[in-house]
Amino acid sequence: MATIEAEDLKRLAIVRRLEAAGFRAWPASSTAYDGTWAVRLTAGFPAKRLNSVNPLDPSDHSDIEGRIARASTRFAEFGRPLLFRQSPLAPQDLIDHLDEGGWTSFGESIVFTADLESLDLSSAIDRIPIKDMARYVNASLAVHERPDGLRAGLTEVLESIRPPAGLFVQEAADGRPVAVALAIHDDDLAGVLDVAVAPEMRLQGVARGLVTTALRYTLHKGARTGWLQVETDNAAGIALYRGLGFVEAYRYVYRAPPRTN
Numbered sequence: 235m236a237t238i239e240a241e242d243l244k245r246l247a248i249v250r251r252l253e254a255a256g257f258r259a260w261p262a263s264s265t266a267y268d269g270t271w272a273v274r275l276t277a278g279f280p281a282k283r284l285n286s287v288n289p290l291d292p293s294d295h296s297d298i299e300g301r302i303a304r305a306s307t308r309f310a311e312f313g314r315p316l317l318f319r320q321s322p323l324a325p326q327d328l329i330d331h332l333d334e335g336g337w338t339s340f341g342e343s344i345v346f347t348a349d350l351e352s353l354d355l356s357s358a359i360d361r362i363p364i365k366d367m368a369r370y371v372n373a374s375l376a377v378h379e380r381p382d383g384l385r386a387g388l389t390e391v392l393e394s395i396r397p398p399a400g401l402f403v404q405e406a407a408d409g410r411p412v413a414v415a416l417a418i419h420d421d422d423l424a425g426v427l428d429v430a431v432a433p434e435m436r437l438q439g440v441a442r443g444l445v446t447t448a449l450r451y452t453l454h455k456g457a458r459t460g461w462l463q464v465e466t467d468n469a470a471g472i473a474l475y476r477g478l479g480f481v482e483a484y485r486y487v488y489r490a491p492p493r494t495n
Contacts, residue, residue, distance in 0.1 A: 246292070248483060248484075249483070250323065252423075252461055253288070253290065253323065255418075255420050256345075256425065257288075258395070258397055258418070258420060259395065259397065259420065260283055260284065260427060261394040261395060262274035262275060262285070263276045263277060263390060264277075264312075266308065270289065270291040271288065271290070271294070272290055273287050273305055274286055274288060275309065275312045277313070278384075278387025280384075281391075282317060282341060283319070284391065285314045286317040286319040287318045288321070288323075289318070289328060291323060291325070292323060292324070292326065295328055315490065316490070317488050317490055318332065318490075319486055319488055320339075321484065322484050322486075337490060338490050343465045343466065343487070344463060344464055344485050345482070345484050346463065346475050346480035346481065347460065347461045347480065347481060348459070348460045348478065350459065352479060353478055353479045357443075358443070358447045358450040359443065363401045373405075374428055375388065376410075377431065377432050397420040398418070399416060400416070400417035400418075400448060401416060402444055402447060402448050402451075412440065413429075413432065413440045414429070415427075415447075416428040417452050419452045419455045420457075421457075422456070422457055423459050423460075424452030424453070424459065424461070426449065426462045427462070429445060436470070441470075441471070441474055442474055442478070445474070445478070460480070462475060
């Protein structure tokens with residue numbers, strides 16, 4: 235029993251570290267704490283990670299109904315629907331409460347990690363990240379097929395990142411962006427985010443090339459552990475990361491309250 239408890243504590247410590255790195259790598263414009271529940275909100279960009287309640291301690295389960303009500307009010311003030319992001323750090327009492335209340339689950343994602351020195355990055359192209367933030371934002375919006383109205387919000391998110399960030403864009407011969415990736419070097423950790431490939435360029439090795447380039451860049455900068463996350467319905471992404479040597483660290487899922495007529 236003691237061994238199992240020690241293993242659980244070690245796993246939770248890893249989850250906490252990666253969650254903190256994820257917050258730094260993709261910062262919300264507003265983060266308020268209700269106990270150890272991080273209420274993250276971003277008026278200018280609708281990403282779920284930037285607009286969700288993130289419980290960060292399995293033992294913090296007091297006054298669940300009151301805290302959900304307070305979070306709901308805060309989300310309404312931002313014009314966002316209330317969402318919880320349920321990771322292994324979420325208290326079981328809260329999970330049971332959401333289940334009993336009919337909250338839906340969606341957007342399940344896997345957080346992967348890898349020892350960068352164990353990966354075969356020899357085929358990666360040494361590429362210097364671009365310095366032009368506007369160029370990266372334009373490319374990201376185009377490749378993700380996001381509306382131009384999100385330009386200011388995405389720019390604000392990217393400019394708020396505190397650890398060193400590498401902006402990678404791959405362009406076609408005509409200068410049109412076809413792939414993007416964001417590499418965050420945070421001490422010994424390297425996060426790769428915002429990975430996307432234009433539909434007409436998928437399944438051609440473009441994602442693998444850009445991701446390995448980003449990882450090699452962070453390895454040269456001193457990172458030792460790589461991390462990234464992908465939704466479970468992205469079979470191609472999961473195959474890519476497993477093929478590179480990444481292993482699953484944990485999963486998280488989003489929870490939304492039942493609709494009321």
